[in-house]
Amino acid sequence: MNRSNAEYKKYADSHAKPSPIVANCIKAFFIGGIICTLGQLLFLVYSGLGMAENNARALVSVSLIFLAVLLTGLDLFDNIAKVGGAGTLVPITGFANAVVSPAIDTKAEGWILGVGAKLFTIAGPVILYGTLASVIYGVVYYIVTLVMGMI
Amino acid sequence: MGKKTLRFENAPVIFSSASVVGKKEKEGPLSDYFDMHDPSDKFGLKTFEQAESEMQRTALNLALSKAKARPEDIEAVFAGDLMNQCTGSSYGLASFGIPYFGLYGACSTAAEGLMLSAMTVDRGVFLTAAAVSSSHNSSAERQFRFPLEYGSQRPPTAQWTATAAAAFLIGRKEDGRKGCAAITEALPGRIVDKGITDANNMGAAMAPAAADTLLRYFIDEGHLPSDFDLIVTGDLGHEGHSICKELLSSEGLELGDIFSDCGIMLYDAKKQDTHSGGSGCGCSASVTAGYIMKGFADGKFKNVLLIGTGALMSPSSVQQGLSIAGIGHLVHLTSVS
Amino acid sequence: MEIFTGLLKAFVVGGLLCVIAQILIDKTKLTPARILVTYVVAGVALTGLGVYQPLVDFAGAGATVPLTGFGYTLAKGVEKAVTETGLLGAITGGLTATAAGITAAMTFGFIASVVFPSRPK
Numbered sequence: 001m002n003r004s005n006a007e008y009k010k011y012a013d014s015h016a017k018p019s020p021i022v023a024n025c026i027k028a029f030f031i032g033g034i035i036c037t038l039g040q041l042l043f044l045v046y047s048g049l050g051m052a053e054n055n056a057r058a059l060v061s062v063s064l065i066f067l068a069v070l071l072t073g074l075d076l077f078d079n080i081a082k083v084g085g086a087g088t089l090v091p092i093t094g095f096a097n098a099v100v101s102p103a104i105d106t107k108a109e110g111w112i113l114g115v116g117a118k119l120f121t122i123a124g125p126v127i128l129y130g131t132l133a134s135v136i137y138g139v140v141y142y143i144v145t146l147v148m149g150m151i
Numbered sequence: 152m153g154k155k156t157l158r159f160e161n162a163p164v165i166f167s168s169a170s171v172v173g174k175k176e177k178e179g180p181l182s183d184y185f186d187m188h189d190p191s192d193k194f195g196l197k198t199f200e201q202a203e204s205e206m207q208r209t210a211l212n213l214a215l216s217k218a219k220a221r222p223e224d225i226e227a228v229f230a231g232d233l234m235n236q237c238t239g240s241s242y243g244l245a246s247f248g249i250p251y252f253g254l255y256g257a258c259s260t261a262a263e264g265l266m267l268s269a270m271t272v273d274r275g276v277f278l279t280a281a282a283v284s285s286s287h288n289s290s291a292e293r294q295f296r297f298p299l300e301y302g303s304q305r306p307p308t309a310q311w312t313a314t315a316a317a318a319f320l321i322g323r324k325e326d327g328r329k330g331c332a333a334i335t336e337a338l339p340g341r342i343v344d345k346g347i348t349d350a351n352n353m354g355a356a357m358a359p360a361a362a363d364t365l366l367r368y369f370i371d372e373g374h375l376p377s378d379f380d381l382i383v384t385g386d387l388g389h390e391g392h393s394i395c396k397e398l399l400s401s402e403g404l405e406l407g408d409i410f411s412d413c414g415i416m417l418y419d420a421k422k423q424d425t426h427s428g429g430s431g432c433g434c435s436a437s438v439t440a441g442y443i444m445k446g447f448a449d450g451k452f453k454n455v456l457l458i459g460t461g462a463l464m465s466p467s468s469v470q471q472g473l474s475i476a477g478i479g480h481l482v483h484l485t486s487v488s
Numbered sequence: 489m490e491i492f493t494g495l496l497k498a499f500v501v502g503g504l505l506c507v508i509a510q511i512l513i514d515k516t517k518l519t520p521a522r523i524l525v526t527y528v529v530a531g532v533a534l535t536g537l538g539v540y541q542p543l544v545d546f547a548g549a550g551a552t553v554p555l556t557g558f559g560y561t562l563a564k565g566v567e568k569a570v571t572e573t574g575l576l577g578a579i580t581g582g583l584t585a586t587a588a589g590i591t592a593a594m595t596f597g598f599i600a601s602v603v604f605p606s607r608p609k
Contacts, residue, residue: 001362001398005346012347012355015394017307019514028510029503036502037495039549044491057552058588064553065589069596072300073604081302086509088302089520090527090554092589099593101298103601108198115601122521127590130528130562131582137536138566138578192608199608289608299609303520349517
């Protein structure tokens with residue numbers, strides 16, 4: 001009881017049953033792998049239908065997002081994610097789930113400040129920092145190409 | 152100063168109690184002890200927040216009807232829940248017209264309400280008082296963690312907020328009868344902060360507070376664990392309870408097999424995927440109103456010690472990285488002969 | 489056969505990107521939102537450094553479906569827009585290229601909120 005806070009924190013951390021990391025990684029590998037394989041399969045189908053590579057990739061994203069949104073609405077996604085962990089989080093399905101799950105939840109608070117605002121609770125930071133990084137990269141890319149052009 | 156256990160010479164009694172739970176709690180090991188449940192968790196209402204208020208209203212109504220009492224017979228109600236500004240309690244109890252005190256003690260709210268009821272009834276401030284508390288898994292998840300359908304993994308130390316509410320009616324000794332429990336002692340908790348910042352390990356944050364109160368009671372004041380049939384914390388969960396045991400052992404206090412935890416008792420950890428066990432204002436409240444009060448009625452319990460443990464944090468304090476303080480309120484229940 | 493190896497590559501690379509995140513979650517207690525942000529920003533950075541394009545060429549959807557791929561799309565979009573319109577492209581390129589994903593998520597998300605009820609766990 002007379003431990004310092006730092007000592008107690010260390011003790012509590014060592015006491016805590018660790019997450020089953022190996023099992024989690026295996027599950028994440030398979031579930032994440034399967035989602036990406038499905039993406040590749042869809043890509044082949046869309047390309048086969050004569051779509052340009054960029055458009056086919058975009059439609060793959062749209063398809064996987066649709067699937068994740070549907071599974072979330074049917075109350076199934078969180079059960080898959082409980083097993084899959086990062087396997088469902090990291091693919092675009094995790095992004096879609098992060099958009100739709102607060103939207104479903106916050107209907108009670110209204111369409112504007114409920115659904116409208118909370119839709120971005122988790123996805124907002126992803127869009128913000130992703131876009132920000134791309135703007136910084138764009139400026140760097142512009143300067144680099146300018147300098148390269150002068151040489 | 153402030154270290155002494157309060158002794159209630161007039162031994163106020165809990166003359167009625169009732170519990171209302173959700174689906175998961177009804178499927179747990181204590182299923183038979185609860186008065187009412189709703190498999191949809193919504194109790195006929197549109198939102199989970201409203202459902203939580205309805206659970207409080209139902210629990211108090213049931214407790215009143217069991218005692219054939221009317222709201223006018225109760226002079227004060229001490230109530231709390233987990234939602235912002237205690238709205239679960241204020242909306243749930245508005246229609247009764249009973250003078251109302253809103254509490255926030257997180258999982259310790261039931262013990263805090265019992266303690267305040269006993270204090271006021273013992274000193275004759277009120278002739279009768281009620282202690283009501285609730286939590287709802289869905290309203291708490293929304294407020295403290297993630298949206299309900301959000302896919303995430305809970306670490307093994309995470310606790311599961313119970314969907315449960317309970318009401319207790321406390322009156323003078325004369326209101327009691329054989330099979331009731333009297334509140335004979337109480338030891339208010341102190342805020343103990345040992346620097347835990349992980350909201351997924353509230354058990355570790357609360358364990359030192361529970362240990363602090365238990366050590367003050369048993370070591371400083373010399374009470375004997377052998378005088379009790381059950382010493383129960385509410386709700387440290389598996390993780391926190393085991394830490395609490397170790398903390399007590401290191402100070403030379405062994406409570407043995409009679410030492411348990413409401414969060415451990417409420418769910419079947421293996422089958423119900425509740426990880427470290429139950430938590431929330433409704434957890435220790437419903438276990439006490441259901442299981443423990445039944446034990447007194449059956450003559451199984453003569454003396455029970457309830458240590459309501461609360462994690463005193465908010466979503467903002469967690470996001471700001473502040474550590475989570477805990478509190479442990481002790482209430483001594485004795486059978487009425 | 490070529491199709492099969494393509495699928496296998498997507499499976500393995502996609503799976504491994506998920507495993508890295510799983511280790512981060514379990515070892516560092518990073519919240520899922522932080523993982524997502526980290527992955528997108530990492531995707532932009534790795535594409536800028538020229539590391540990610542070879543991975544996309546190798547694994548296809550195994551590299552584009554994980555959120556690092558979202559960052560890859562942002563970066564590629566910016567490159568294209570800067571080449572075409574100069575500095576203004578740094579502002580327009582990212583969201584133009586990722587418009588499909590973001591708009592789909594918002595649209596489907598909104599429709600789902602209309603259609604599906606909120607359920608207890």
